[in-house]
Amino acid sequence: MMRLELVKRPQRSMLFSALSPFIAFVLTIIAGAILFALLGVNPLKAFQIYFIEPISQVWQLHELAIKAAPLILIGVGLSVCYRANIWNIGAEGQFILGGIVGSSIPVLFPQFEGPLVLPLMLLFGMIGGAAYAAIPALLKTRFNTNEILTSLMLVYVAQLFLDWLVRGPWRDPKGFNFPQTIQFNDSAILPELMPASGRANWGFVFALVAAVLVWILMSRMLKGFEVRVLGSSPRAGRFAGFGINRMVFFAFMLSGALAGLAGISEVSGAIGQLQPVISPGYGFTAIIVAFLGRLNPLGIVAAGLVLALTYLGGEAVQSALGISDKVARVFQGMLLFFVLGCDTLIHYRIRLIGFAAPKLESAPKLEEAR
Amino acid sequence: MDITVNILLTIATAATPLLIAAIGELVVERSGVLNLGVEGMMIMGAVGGFGAGYLTGSPWIGLLAAIALGAVFSLLFAVMTLSLATNQVATGLSLTLLGLGLSGMMGTSFVGQPGARLPNLDIPGLTAIPVIGRLLFGQDPIFYISIALTAAVMWFLFKTRTGLTLRSIGDSHTSAHALGIQVIRYRYLSVIFGGACAGLAGGHLSLVYTPQWVENMTAGRGWIALALVVFASWRPWRVLAGAYIFGAVWIGQLHAQAFGIPVPSQLLSSLPYLATIVVLVLISRNKRLTMMNTPASLGQPFVPDR
Numbered sequence: 001m002m003r004l005e006l007v008k009r010p011q012r013s014m015l016f017s018a019l020s021p022f023i024a025f026v027l028t029i030i031a032g033a034i035l036f037a038l039l040g041v042n043p044l045k046a047f048q049i050y051f052i053e054p055i056s057q058v059w060q061l062h063e064l065a066i067k068a069a070p071l072i073l074i075g076v077g078l079s080v081c082y083r084a085n086i087w088n089i090g091a092e093g094q095f096i097l098g099g100i101v102g103s104s105i106p107v108l109f110p111q112f113e114g115p116l117v118l119p120l121m122l123l124f125g126m127i128g129g130a131a132y133a134a135i136p137a138l139l140k141t142r143f144n145t146n147e148i149l150t151s152l153m154l155v156y157v158a159q160l161f162l163d164w165l166v167r168g169p170w171r172d173p174k175g176f177n178f179p180q181t182i183q184f185n186d187s188a189i190l191p192e193l194m195p196a197s198g199r200a201n202w203g204f205v206f207a208l209v210a211a212v213l214v215w216i217l218m219s220r221m222l223k224g225f226e227v228r229v230l231g232s233s234p235r236a237g238r239f240a241g242f243g244i245n246r247m248v249f250f251a252f253m254l255s256g257a258l259a260g261l262a263g264i265s266e267v268s269g270a271i272g273q274l275q276p277v278i279s280p281g282y283g284f285t286a287i288i289v290a291f292l293g294r295l296n297p298l299g300i301v302a303a304g305l306v307l308a309l310t311y312l313g314g315e316a317v318q319s320a321l322g323i324s325d326k327v328a329r330v331f332q333g334m335l336l337f338f339v340l341g342c343d344t345l346i347h348y349r350i351r352l353i354g355f356a357a358p359k360l361e362s363a364p365k366l367e368e369a370r
Numbered sequence: 371m372d373i374t375v376n377i378l379l380t381i382a383t384a385a386t387p388l389l390i391a392a393i394g395e396l397v398v399e400r401s402g403v404l405n406l407g408v409e410g411m412m413i414m415g416a417v418g419g420f421g422a423g424y425l426t427g428s429p430w431i432g433l434l435a436a437i438a439l440g441a442v443f444s445l446l447f448a449v450m451t452l453s454l455a456t457n458q459v460a461t462g463l464s465l466t467l468l469g470l471g472l473s474g475m476m477g478t479s480f481v482g483q484p485g486a487r488l489p490n491l492d493i494p495g496l497t498a499i500p501v502i503g504r505l506l507f508g509q510d511p512i513f514y515i516s517i518a519l520t521a522a523v524m525w526f527l528f529k530t531r532t533g534l535t536l537r538s539i540g541d542s543h544t545s546a547h548a549l550g551i552q553v554i555r556y557r558y559l560s561v562i563f564g565g566a567c568a569g570l571a572g573g574h575l576s577l578v579y580t581p582q583w584v585e586n587m588t589a590g591r592g593w594i595a596l597a598l599v600v601f602a603s604w605r606p607w608r609v610l611a612g613a614y615i616f617g618a619v620w621i622g623q624l625h626a627q628a629f630g631i632p633v634p635s636q637l638l639s640s641l642p643y644l645a646t647i648v649v650l651v652l653i654s655r656n657k658r659l660t661m662m663n664t665p666a667s668l669g670q671p672f673v674p675d676r
């Protein structure tokens with residue numbers, strides 16, 4: 001019988017801090033190979049289809065960018081929350097509300113055209129997401145309500161609200177009763193970056209800009225320092241005069257605005273109208289992106305691309321091997337598990353010991369722990 | 371009269387999975403661990419229960435499979451948070467995400483298949499008694515398990531020495547450790563118990579409530595169970611009351627939809643989630659009371675020193 005024992009490191013290990021996402025990725029690949037083997041597929045062939053083929057042509061890289069954009073936008077916002085020890089897990093709902101509020105312009109005013117339309121939509125989307133995120137923030141600061149549960153419950157409410165809109169008041173009257181709004185007019189469509197080679201739109205640029213801006217905020221500005229202090233030691237933060245309640249609103253509304261921007265970018269870019277489902281779970285996958293990116297905006301860009309690839313790979317193995325595309329969700333879940341597990345190595349040394357052994361070893365280990 | 375009985379019966383059916391999952395999580399949280407993976411363990415129980423029942427034709431084997439799968443799945447969480455001291459919130463979330471994905475994949479071939487249903491209790495003579503007969507002696511077996519489980523957990527937590535020890539760990543793991551209590555071992559067992567309960571709750575969904583497999587069929591019930599624990603201030607009998615209130619809300623909105631009340635069905639469907647928010651706000655408004663009731667070391671990782 002063996003058991004694990006954690007030995008605290010005197011300081012955090014820079015080595016494992018950098019390595020842990022990569023170790024996690026390798027472990028995910030190994031676990032994935034076992035999974036594919038269990039499903040009766042040659043793992044090498046499956047990986048070829050899952051990870052290589054979806055990005056072997058230029059137009060496919062565009063698809064990768066389309067999937068990565070919302071993940072990065074949302075993940076960057078969530079990283080600020082999680083740094084501050086504030087648990088917004090309702091980004092999926094804020095994404096949907098951003099999509100709805102932003103779409104109100106082309107849906108309600110289809111005649112309104114011109115260069116103003118798109119900026120207004122994006123602004124509305126951000127406001128919608130931020131306002132929806134302000135609800136759990138308000139409940140937390142005013143009534144001390146657990147933000148994890150409230151923000152999550154609001155996801156279900158947002159999904160049902162969107163469903164009602166596209167089947168009810170916002171349904172396209174000429175749409176043969178399909179649950180969808182009218183197609184947006186041209187000036188409400190987010191332009192493609194390089195139409196010659198693929199579909200990727202400006203959403204990806206927004207994501208990169210957001211990542212850089214939040215990186216500057218977190219590493220170069222007082223507000224970012226405030227976030228980190230309040231996150232690691234709320235007491236110290238209070239002594240420094242940082243307001244916790246203000247921070248809750250700031251983190252929630254910033255991440256809500258970015259999720260809302262992701263929502264309206266997705267609707268006006270990749271979809272072009274509202275429909276009952278506008279997200280394959282981006283808001284939840286972005287949680288994984290945030291952690292895989294070590295809650296660092298630049299790391300999140302890389303993590304967003306990796307997770308976007310898991311979506312594409314899932315679609316690829318479904319069409320090529322007949323495996324459910326849910327395999328993507330499994331990969332994403334495993335990845336998060338391994339990242340969290342590997343993060344332990346940053347603060348602790350792990351050793352395996354037998355149950356009988358500790359007595360003999362205890363003296364030297366005590367010294368080591370000091 | 372018959373209608374009332376039928377409504378009461380459906381409320382009990384809707385409340386049972388919430389009650390079981392919440393009672394399990396209550397024990398976990400009383401030991402100081404916050405497992406946000408209830409939804410994931412529940413959906414694993416649902417797919418495992420359905421699958422085993424469908425493949426063997428025996429809903430009883432399905433029931434056991436649901437419990438086992440929930441427990442095994444929770445072990446993943448236990449190893450991560452207890453042995454590797456990972457962040458409990460993030461690990462719980464990842465358990466939910468993984469469970470939703472894994473169950474979707476495992477259940478692909480079950481979609482649209484007719485499942486095995488656990489038979490209702492039928493005691494000759496007793497079940498036929500008007501009104502109370504069916505309420506007391508004619509429900510599904512998991513209903514009785516849920517009531518017995520609640521009573522057993524109440525007795526265990528507040529009337530046994532082991533229960534007292536468990537609560538003390540939840541309130542201060544350092545003191546408990548200093549007294550020589552095996553904190554990690556207690557927590558392992560609590561988490562696994564919670565997982566088994568969540569699995570059983572999921573099994574109820576796919577073996578009794580709607581004997582079929584539908585992806586994401588837990589529909590947020592795991593999260594509502596988590597909210598119920600907070601609502602109940604970590605007391606078993608209040609979990610029972612809360613679960614039945616939520617069961618009533620759930621059934622109420624279904625009936626309202628069936629009667630064609632001129633309100634959008636989506637609004638009615640969102641009532642259980644909105645009710646959860648309202649209830650959480652009401653219960654946590656009093657900050658001091660909440661702090662008094664919450665297990666003091668809830669959610670904090672513990673690494674024993676040597």
